[in-house]
Amino acid sequence: MYPAAFDYYRATTLQEALSLLKQHPEAKVLAGGHSLIPLMKLRLASPSALVDIGRIAELKGIRRTDGTVVIGALTTHREVEFSEALKQWCPLLPEVAAQIGDPAVRNMGTLGGSLAHADPAADYPAAMLVLGASMKAVGPGGERMIPAEAFFVGMLTTALQPGEILTEVHVPVLGPGTGWAYEKFPHPASRYAVVGVAAVVRVEGGVCREARVGITGAAPKAFRATAIEQALAGRPLEEATIRAAVEKAVGPEGLLSDPFASAEYRAHLCAVLARRALLRAARRAA
Amino acid sequence: MATRYFGVAMKRREDPRFIAGRGTYVDDLTLPGLTYAAMVRSPYAHARIKAIHTDKARQHPGVIAVFTGRDMVESGVKSLPCGWLLPGMKLPPHYPMAVDKVRHVGEIVAVVIAEDRYVAEDAAALVEVEYEPLPAVADAEKALQPGAPAVHDEAPDNVCFRWSIGDAEKTEEAFRRAHRTVRLHLVNQRLIPNAIEPRAAMAQYNPATDEYTLWVTSQNPHVHRLLMAAFVLGIPEHKLRVISPDVGGGFGSKIFVYPEETIVTWAAKRVGRPVKWTARRRESFVSDAHGRDHITEAELAVDERGKILGLRVRTIANLGAYLSTFAPAIPTYLYGTLLSGQYEIPAISCEVTGVFTHTTPVDAYRGAGRPEATYVVERLMDRMARELGEDPAEFRRKNFIPPDKFPYQTPVALQYDSGNYEGALNKALEMINYKELRRQQEELRRQGRYIGIGLSCYIEACGIAPSQVVGSLGAQAGLWESALVRVHPTGKVTVYTGTHAHGQGHETAFAQIVADELGIPIEDVEIVHGDTGSVPFGMGTYGSRSAPVGGSAIVLSLQKIKEKARKIAAHLLEAAEEDVVFEDGKFYVRGVPDRFKTWGEVALQAYLAHNYPPGLEPGLEASSFYDPKNFTFPFGTHIAVVEVDPETGKVKILRYVAVDDAGRIINPLIAEGQVHGGIAQGVGQALLEGAVYDENAQLLSASLLDYALPRADDLPAFEIDHTVTPCPHNPLGVKGIGETGTIAATAAVVNAVMDALAPFGIHHLDMPLTPQKIWKAIQAARAA
Secondary structure: OOOOOOEEEEOOOHHHHHHHHHHOOOOEEEOOOOOHHHHHHOOOOOOOEEEEOOOOHHHOOEEEEOOEEEEEOOOEHHHHHHOHHHHHHOOHHHHHHOOOOOHHHHHHOEHHHHHHHOOOOOOHHHHHHHHOOEEEEEEOOEEEEEEHHHHEEEOOEEOOOOOOEEEEEEEEOOOOOEEEEEEEEEOOOOOOEEEEEEEEEEEEOOEEEEEEEEEEOOOOOOEEOHHHHHHHOOOOOOHHHHHHHHOOOOOOOOOOOOOOOOHHHHHHHHHHHHHHHHHHHHHHHO | OOOOOOOOOOOOOOHHHHHOOOOOOHHHOOOOOOEEEEEEEOOOOOEEEEEEEOHHHHHOOOEEEEEEHHHHHHOOOOOOOOOEOOOOOOOOOOOOOOOOEEOOOOOEEEEEEEOOHHHHHHHHOOOEEEEEEOOOOOOHHHHOOOOOOOOEOOEOOOEEEEEEEEOHHHHHHHHHOOOEEEEEEEEEEEEOOOOOOOOEEEEEEEOOOOEEEEEEOOOOHHHHHHHHHHHHHOOOHHHEEEEOOOOOOOOOOOOOOOHHHHHHHHHHHHHOOOEEEEOOHHHHHHHOOEEEEEEEEEEEEEOOOOOEEEEEEEEEEEEEOOOOOOHHHOOOOOOHHHOOOOEOOOEEEEEEEEEEOOOOOEOOOOOOOHHHHHHHHHHHHHHHHHHHOOOHHHHHHHHEOOHHHOOEEOOOOOEEOOOOHHHHHHHHHHHHOHHHHHHHHHHHHHOOOEEEEEEEEEEOOEOOOOHHHHHHOOEOOOOOEEEEEEEOOOOOEEEEEOOOOOOOOHHHHHHHHHHHHHOOOHHHEEEEOOEOOOOOOOOOOOOOOHHHHHHHHHHHHHHHHHHHHHHHHHHHHOOOHHHEEEEOOEEEEOOEEEEEEEHHHHHHHHHHOOOOOOOOOOOOEEEEEEOOOOOEOOEEEEEEEEEEOOOOOOEEEEEEEEEEEOEOOOOHHHHHHHHHHHHHHHHHHHHHOOOOEOOOOOEOOOOOOOOOOOOHHHOOOOEEEEOOOOOOOOOOOEOOOOOHHHHHHHHHHHHHHHHHHHHHOOOOOOOOOOHHHHHHHHHHHHHO
């Protein structure tokens, strides 16, 4: 509970934050502090400096442009959970945010902070994959959009380059005939996802046009369960169909294993939670 | 005595201070010139210390001193003592800091004292310890195998003691003529207490008076003082003052004398400045004494009518690397003696092997031996009922000790004072609507839903006593309690109790007793505890002893005070003492209630002594030392209703009914709170908690990210009631309520889960009943 000494810089604009990062290449970016600070207190992370971006107004807020919802990186989980705009345009995200941690965590932790930290058991990554979200990164070389598929590189690793800051998340608005759901099996201590499954389905004329299934917690990084997605495309979303599609769709190879849940058990949970998520998503699409 | 307070569900008087953040905990305290200690702890479970290099740490800016175990031992510091000795027990030394070897992860090898805690932690990382890692063993069964690494040279086979109780021969005979027997292999897993306030200690040495003051998170400051002064540090007892201010939970873990408080007390004199240490949560995980950790083979035998003939129990108890203060008592006299449960069992035999391992020491944790005993008995009762095809409630009922057999002598030493077990069972069955529930269970099973109903009919022994008996069993302390009651000239009252409150609400419950006895408003009563400088002596709070033992001591003192006050009142009223009535805070001559002297007038006269009985000493205070005649034995029935999700293995508790009998209840609100917390901890053991060590005896579950404590959303709304069977041998008729929930709940929940899983042919799974474990068992059952 006693971090090593570090320098602290507070930026009030994005430009200031970028120049601070340039001056202090060893610095870590601090947003809500709910991932980084615990690591520092345990001395598992000892950055020489922190650049606090928590007060940069331009990184906050939720707005819509055409078919996309733009969410500022500093938007708290609580704001995602209760956002009327998101409930209307992308209700999967409030459903996910409501299951993160507890109210105290949700009031402080931020969407961008969670994504940039890339904990393999975080809740958002599964949703970002199935929503087809993109992350806007701003760095010394300008800004770029990184699709979710490319953003999550591995355990605690993203495509963000040194000196870059995640500023926005762009999420396509969910269209008509689309159903969504997030099913989470929380670890009883950490409340992180042992396995979390996000599903989005688009149904036309009683037939599934597209199914997307994203899984977090199970592996070193979130992934799409493409076998399930392919098995459902073009078919009516009946329980038996879904049941058959998820059965053994995710094997234990490459999955995480710990005293609470082995890779085999995680693989089994992937199937159970995928079925439950798809059934709820299908009902919502109907 | 008019009871205006006793039995009333008053809100706790101490809570506004706690809720508003105005409590004073050890870590809140500061002193001029305060320094901060950081402990250097072993990363190895077993290693030889080849060298400790402290130069870099000493030279670090802001560091005042660095000490090692050798520094302490060379200055004459002795081993931490063990407060309960069993015949033939091995008692290897336990120095506050390791000297030659480390024997568990987290054992202290050096201490850094610095100007602030951050600097101390920085410098602690600069202490270089050369270790030669040695093989380690965490599992008690493995520690007993030939060739297992020995924890201590004094015990090459890792056996600390072998202890038995009951009649082995008679039990063998009972099993020979048994109609049916069942056998269970039970692992009662290791738990880590996790009081919300971590342990802390701050010590000051005054060279002018040669006196020490230690502020410490202690459940028993006088015991702390006695053991530290007389055994470890060699400080004259009267030169060490121990203060335990507000303490945020203990659950047993703050009973014991730990290395850290001896280190800071010793170091305070060495550095000439006060020293403070507060555990980080990670330190709590590896250094607070753990609880439970039994491996048990248990068998039950019945005759043709389903009446119990005998119980045979063999337990291996993991004691950890060193003997914590009361470690030997927990798996023996607080466990084996409880194995009769609520039942007439003609023959019981229990053998316990206490084993050293390379793990954190194990000692009392809420319930301390009694939950382990209840778990053994109640799991066997369920298993046997199923074996016989009998309803588990009716099988228990048939074997209860009937109400007319009290006091009841069990075959395992204890004599139960009073009980009406069927009364509590019936009430619980009624509350849960048992018959209808069984019918619904059948119906839901047909729909593929797995509901389970689990009973736990428990017995608790609390207020461990009398001193002469516990002394003969190995206790190195008396187990009476003291109370000094001081009446001030204005009639206000201060009570100095030898018990200690760290969540129990004594400032309210004890004041309720006093206010009623003296007929004064509760606001006129102050309860003081936790300071050896003001409380004469005390044994502290654990084992649900405070109300039956500490409360009784207060009553004895109040009786003495009332006797003296009556003498003074008789003089003032010019009446014979035996004609004076004391009622509602007024003294009057029998039949003339209009002519009275108030409590305040009498108290004032005790200090003025102007108009005073000849020969009577002035002043109005009394102290008492109450040594109970016996333990007292709360009991009850808890019923859990659970649903198991057969797909994920996850357990949900649907309902939880608790009927407890703790005799007369002083404050039902506090009693209910105790039951709630106790159930939560019992559920925690059944479903969530468990220390996990790897093959190198590294603690894997060493943070709250891994170690699952129960939370509100893991629990249903409890349905709670009680029956009242007063304790016949203490003046209040009270029993203890602090541990009943923990003692009962674990078995109730496990029995419920096993009931839910019965259709799969699953008879037993070890705790914690995690989803994965249940899922695997269902998979295996389906494959079979």
